Amino acid sequence: MAGSDHAPPPFFKRGPAPLALLTFYVALSLALFFVDLRLRSLDLLRQTVALITDPIQRVAQMPGGLVDNAGDYLRGLDKLLEENRSLKQAQLQTAPNLLRLEQLESENDRLRKLLAVKEREPARGEVARIMYTARDPFTRRIVIDKGQQSGIVAGQPAIDEAGVVGQVTRVFPFSAEITLITDKDQTVPVQVVRSGQRSVVFGLGSGELELRYIPANADIREGDLLVTSGLDGVYLAGFPVAKVVSIERDNSYAFARIRCAPIAAVENFGEVLVLAPRASQPPPPPDSPGRAGNSGTPGQAEKK
Incomplete structure (x- = not known):
């Protein structure tokens, strides 16, 4: 039809x-x-998806991890024996200094108490393994195998055996994301060890850093070591950050262009130590009487 x-x-x-x-x-x-x-309404959804996909990612990485671990184990036997011999020799060479270390530490404690100098804040943390790098090619981030279940919170600094690696910027139930110091949005307050000059180092997003706001006539040289100044309340003072590799001075500019290379192995896989958050800083001193507004404590105001 x-x-x-x-x-x-x-x-x-x-x-x-x-x-x-x-x-x-x-x-x-x-x-x-x-x-x-x-x-920021999808954070809960993102954490839920990460909670579901995290076991799948771990299972998917197991075969490759087993193969890599087996190869590393077979290749590392001779290397471990050689390192063992070298460590024994180094132990014998450093034995005199190690025997005096305990005495020097006790003397240091007595001198600090005598001079009423505040002791440095100890560095404590959680060791975590780097699982993989972030998928975004325009950022420098890594993902570790510790998260909220291990007490990791956003803002904690991360270091390795050489120096500062980065800072925790996002936390999931069983993993966390660390933004490396080489990321273009990351900054670290630093100090030049040789001269004591303080400044801020910025990530360039290309594996390098740049030391900015340094006058062109400042006393800084290639090879100078930069360490954390501790002024930001995040990083403890004294951790190595970078080394100056090149300095460009131009009389037409007020500041020099200083390129730096990170000390830590920020672009390599391995383990990192996520430091515990710093203790709360003391409150700022009250305003001086000459300043405008209320000055002093309420009790002092009443006495006046």
Whole structure:
């Protein structure tokens, strides 16, 4: 019959056109991106997805990890024996200094108490293993295998055996994300060991750092070591950060352009030590009587 030969319209036969689907999904992605950027409403969803996918990622990485560990074990036997011999020799060479270390530490404690000098805040932390790097090619971030279950919180600094690696910026239930000091959005207050000059080092996003706001005539040289100044309340003072590799001075500019290389192995896999948050800093001193506004404590005001 003529009615049976009638074909349905293409829309109901094949569904929406590919261009229409692409436009819809692009618009949906942009809307979700805008909502998450402005309202931060997808953090709970992101943590839920990370909680579900974290075991899957660990299982998927197990075969490759087993192969790598087996190869490293076989290749490392001779290396371990050689290192053992060298460590024994180094132990014998440093034995005289080690025997005097306990006495020097006790003398140091007595001198600090005598001079009423506040002791340095101890460095405590949690050892974590680097699982992989972040997927975003425009950032310098790594993911570790410790998270909220291990007491990790956002803002904690991370170091390795050589120096500062970065800072925890995002925490999940069983993992955390560390932004490396070489990331373009990361800054670290530093101090030049040789001259005591204080400044701020900025990540360039390319594996290097830049020491900014240093006058062109400042006393700084290639090879100078930069350590944390501890003025930001995040990093303890004295941790190595970077070494100056090049200095460009131009009389037409007030500041020199100083490139630095990180001391720590920020771009290599391994283990890091996530330091515990620093103790709360003392409150700032009250305003002097000459300043405008209320000065002193309420008790002092009443006495006046």
